Amino acid sequence: MAEETHVLDRPPPGAAADWTVPQGWHRYTAAEHATWDTLYARQSRLLPGRASAAYLRGLDALRLSERGIPDFEELSDRLEALTGWRVVAVPGLVPDAVFFDHMANRRFVAGNFIRRPDQLDYLQEPDVFHDVFGHVPMLADPVFADYAAAYGRGGQRAMGMDALKYLTRLYWYTVEFGLIEEAGGLRIYGSGIVSSFAETRFALDDPSPNRLRFDLARVMRTEYRINDFQQNYFVVPGYDELLRVTVETDFAPLYERLKASPDIPVAEIVPEDEVLTRGTQAYVRGRAAA
Template sequence: MATETHALASPPAGANADWTVDQDWARFTPEEHRVWDTLFARQAKLLPGRASDAYLRGLDVLKLSKPGIPDYRELNARLMDLTGWQVVAVPGLVPDDVFFDHMANRHFVAGNFIRRADQLDYLEEPDVFHDVFGHVPMLADPVFADYLAAYGRGGQRALGLDALKYLGRLYWYTVEFGLIAEPEGLRIYGAGIVSSFSESRFALDDPSPNRLGFDIARVMRTEYRIDDFQQNYFVIPSFDALLKATVETDFAPLYAALKAQNDIPVAEIVEGDDILTRGTQDYAQGKAA
């Protein structure tokens, strides 16, 4: 999602007032398309049996396996028919109010660039692979699509309540790094995991992190790392339950209560946690191989 500080305070040259730009698909080079194909092939091989059913269905129905960076004109035609969402290109990170306004109106912003071939495993700023491969398949699921639109509306309200920190944590631990309990076992659906070759394995297989039952107040109190694997993953029972928890919560009194409590440090277990897996914390303590 957007961050609290930005390199730019107004749309850069060539961008529209809402920060969108023309994707200009024809400008992507053969090398850039090869980077997408390399990343796609690696993740597509890894994710069956790891990614949620909803994510894999979205990947299929949106036809993202077609070689090369997706052309939004084709992608959006399919996505609009499914859930009313559209992908819009932006030059980079956008201000929070712009991000939430787009999301509330079912527009998902995607960085209009792709990482270099020597950056396959880590990039600080989200690129088109993270944004489209990671996020967009979940937008084909009607329930999750409704959750993101509700989140956008909640973000607009959070800005006026000085509560962006708490809502940002909800995004981080669901949209970016969420796990779901499916009949076959735990599965990943967060974009930060499904788009990462290493974290796709770490989140499910490594003994280091805690895997905790989802609780909206607990999530909003929990700090996170932006530069390393997570040490707490929160597991939702279903996307219906996630949507219900979001739309049935009165966030104003929740924010007030959270401001009176201490934040919970990364990797910490607290009283009342629904512990599905208590992690060894070997990775957090620098003991991982």
């Protein structure tokens, strides 16, 4: 089922106008289901004590421990009953406008392909394991589900303000690579971490990265790494605060201030930062696990 690339510039044959396609669950091979099971088994063993309580609750509520790649229809019925979201299949990375429209309407787009067995530790494009195992459990949390929908609406507005790069950084440092402070200490909730065997350990245990208190404007000024471990992680005090900041901020004047401010390079600490952990920056650049 997997192809070499899933970056597309137009809907492929058979796709709807909104880029959705049938998941094709019955076409998955035994080997593809086995790849999911292998990824699930090794990652789920690593997450207790590391993943946020909301993520672990979502994992259980959605019954993702059942063997094989989840059927999106069954998964969506469980998720919709909790927070109104559904999971829709797409053939690969979709254009920004399509992505934001689905998010704003509580539809999470997930790739319907899975990585090959020789790609367990690295995949450049998000596959069904990253999308479903990484993202969907957090959408079972009512507050985070509201944040994700608000982000989709914000993305639609940002496209008309020439400000998409700033909102993309917010997604990167929260939805993909966010940390949260809980009673037991720092926990991971970003999908790029929880679905990565290597970064699950790196984000919390390695002395190299900085762990900084979340600040909206600071995050939106910060550059990021696409294919390597992050060197700045931003820590939210709670999902309610993340939602509050998102819905109460007037983004139009914020974008104008950001455009007049220099970007902050990867790994840099600025004087205004509240530093929770100052990193050693000892990590030697290399390819991160997906």
